[in-house]
Amino acid sequence: MKVSIEHLSRLARLSLSDEEKTRFAANLDSILSYIDKLNELDTAGVEPTSHVISLATVVREDVPRESLSREEALLNAPDRTEKFYRVPKIIE
């Protein structure tokens, strides 16, 4: 097993059941062994592609424009006060 599921699930912010940990470990192992075939290719000196069409960084004029109202932004909040999102206690 190449992967520490415990560590990964923490990084991914996923609280997994024991059953999921076992299943995902097996799935990841098999997928990663398949992905190992990329190492058959010599990619020394090959430029990585992050974007397929060459675009320079797109900028626009910094002009104020309308955005969502506070009420619209809060409409889907699972928990809120009149003006804010509400979350569980952060600091003891």
Add this chain to the structure above:
Amino acid sequence: MELYRLGVQELLDMMRRGEATASEVIRSVYARIDNVEDRIRAYVTLSREEAMKMADKADEDMKAGDVKPLSGIPIAIKDNMCTLGIRTTCSSKILRNFIPPYESTVTKRLLEGGYVLTGKTNLDEFAMGSSTENSGLQVTRNPWDTGRIPGGSSGGSAAAVAADECIAALGSDTGGSIRQPASLCGVVGMKPTYGRVSRYGLVAFASSLDQIGPITKNVTDCSLMLNAISGRDPLDSTSAPVETPDFSSFVGREIKGMRIGIPKEYFIEGMDPEVEAAVREAVRRMEGLGAAPVEVSLPHTGYAVAAYYILCTSEASSNLARYDGVKYGFRAGGKDLMDMYMRSRAEGFGPEVKLRIMLGTYALSSGYYDAYYKKAQQVRTLIKNDFERALTDVDILVTPTSPTAAFKLGEKTDDPLQMYLADIFTISVNLAGVPAVSIPCGFTSGNLPMGLQLIGRHFDEGTLLQAAYAYEQSTEWHKRKPAL
């Protein structure tokens, strides 16, 4: 002929001649939905009341002489595109009650075009899958055989078009999610060039690969839908500053002398012999129309699936970090903030989404980045170069869309890797960013549709439509309907 059976162009013509009204068309489509939807389950949300109002509005506009490009056409939207005030779930429990406070650019453009929204269609949760079985809400069935999958992830949109539960639909395609379900449902599906269509308001899965496109009953309708949704959008910095040609002007041009490349790597072991025979026959048919087939090579084809599953999961793990149970979406209880995050995500996401987040997190984690993510980006360059090289010698490439026709429900759900390999012919196209369209090219002995994939140069959807239409018109495949 029932109105729901018809396509976009036919209905536009009828409405403009005064032979039908938008209100009659939407009523016919809804009568069809009422009749077959319990067997297909293509829709996650039906917006019947809004649809009737939109149709009335289209009729008023047309009566007043204001005829728009899609006036009164009932269109279904995959449920990962935001529709203002109409629930948008991504077929995920985590967004089950999400009501977008804004409109996606594509649906805004369809609104400006006068469309009628039939409803929001089912998908694999967050568009991650090839069968729509990963939906967190329901299972959609293939209209040609309800014991089989419709393909995915735009399975709801493809099934709705095939079952005549809408006149056309939008899907999104990250690794084949428009073309593969279109192929398996016997309809036309196009993934435009990356950057052709704005992604603003499309719930992000893998931002460097995602692209929105049409699913339609024929090639002409595909060109009309592409006209409506294309173009640079200041709200999506990756939408390309290129002109939108009139795509329908390519429809009807002959293909004499067109050079069509047949990539030898796309005829592999494990491919259904009926699919191979159908594709070879389609090539002969195009040759008969004056096209010149040549064998070409895309040597890195065998590495596409591996590179894709590193890139798409890495991007997904980052994009899906926003679901934290705070601003929108599902929240579970927790003893503190971290506990709340971890439980909300664990309970809100389904198994395939969690697996992909884990894989992407691994690929991006400290110490593994170069070995996986950077390596996959380099392989992406090699794949992109393959296409650019091949497409200098030929005008388009012709391949199967999927190695098999629709498989049975449950057949591949236990093995994620087997499911990933269902997209073996479509994934490279997203990595290269080129456009591709799937069109029907025959039926198996079991009466299941098979699809032909045409692949073109960047921003050359026109040539694809030209070739697709010429082939389509030389066959009767697009006229067949499932017996429902």
